[in-house]
Amino acid sequence: MGGAARSARKSRQQAQAARSVAQARGTAGGDPKKVAIVVVAVVVLAALVIGGVIWINSSKNSTEGTAIQPGASPTLAAGVVEKLDGVVVSVGKPGAPKTIDLYADFLCPYCGQLQKDYGPKMEQAINNGQLTVRYHMVTLLNQNSSPPGYSLESANAALAAAGSQKFTAFHDALFKNQPEEGQRGYDKGQLIKLGQDLGITDPKFAQAVNAGTYDAQLQTAFQQAENDPNLAQDFPNGAHGFGTPTIAVNGKAISTSGDWLTGVLNGTAS
Template sequence: MGGAERTARKRRQQRTAGADAVARARGGNDTKKVIAVVAAVVLVAAVVIGGVLWTNASKNATEGQKIQPAAPAAADYPERREGVVVVSGAQDAPATIDVYADFLCPVCGAFEQAYGQQIEQKVAQGELRVRTHVLPMLTEKSDPPGYSLDAANAALLAADEGKFSEFHDSLFANQPEEGKRGYSDEQLIELGRELGITSKSFADGVRAGTYDAQLQAELQRVLADPSLQRDFGNGQRGFGTPTVVAGGTIVDIGDQQWLDKVIQQAKS
């Protein structure tokens, strides 16, 4: 064997030994396993990134959205603000109910969907007067916090402009999800414009939080009122939204005939 041949064979042996060492350091030389592991890591990373992007998009679903105005009430009826309570309907209506609600509360949204039109019809027919208490109970439950209070303040300002019902119904018809982004002041102001509110005082009041302090004081009053507390089971009592009160008594809104019963009782 010549010297050149011996040198070439030695180099081949060194390359083979080096490859074996690398394979041992990697736990073996199964290339398919290495590729599979790398592919799995890439897939997991893609799923995580996709999940983060989807979560952020879902959380910010209201960003840049226009709040669609709800259809106006079928008939006009008197409406006025009394402090932080909005009174709708004729003064001499036989029945009066107090409705306590939060614009972010999903159960309040379901209540409006189930009974909102019926209540408006009874008000328009002169059979019912409604005292609406918009409460900022869930102010910390939006991201960022504050939507519950901002919406309540804007609704009271809309009442000053004679547009409470339309504003109220629009916010519930386009209700954001609890725990996610609500609507900004500018989006609330734009809704007002869509409903015909063009005064500078409305926009300024939304941005400044004109009724914020009064709304927070009203919430504390309501939370401390024993007549508004209910039994939630397991020895727990407290206040929750929505709550409807008629004649000083909390109404069982689980009864689908509750509204007719309230009016009939008031007339009897």
């Protein structure tokens, strides 16, 4: 009897263990179909994450290894002079009755939009002898590229291009090929290549780009503009201060809402 009792007890234990295993398998997704679905979902999620990282990195570095396209170079009329004055470039005919100061950052998307909307109109007014534009390259967003520094390097390169009377063409090409804020800008090699594609042959241009010849002056000029109360503006978010783009007439910022350029040429801008 003792042996039979042990056999019976062992059989009961084996049956209980079998039930426990079955329950555990059911709780843990023992259904092969459910297991397969879970595995597929994990694989798909991993693929999406990896694909997203690749896409973000690709987008972030979209300017790497590419040439800045010169596009159609603007035609400056006879008598138009590009003159470098410190870190300001004046473009116009001597004796033009109207002058504006334009403060812009090559990384600033609002500056890019201003150039798209008004760049050709300003250049037409320059060619007609109506307007002189004093271009101030601003480094407001210098920390907003990846890696930081594009605002300063592009500004320095544009000033170097002015020495070969190629500022306007260089300026327009940078805005036409403007990188996105927060992403990779163009490196010094790409900036030098743009100048060469625009016809700059003077070796001093590449030397100035590589050396950051105008860097210190640009940073000082930015600090001065940032602290100038005459250049401060009110912004939609309630902030007040210096920003880009800024258009100034007689040293004071004007509103850029509406057709501000016509107002400047007519003497009614404020």
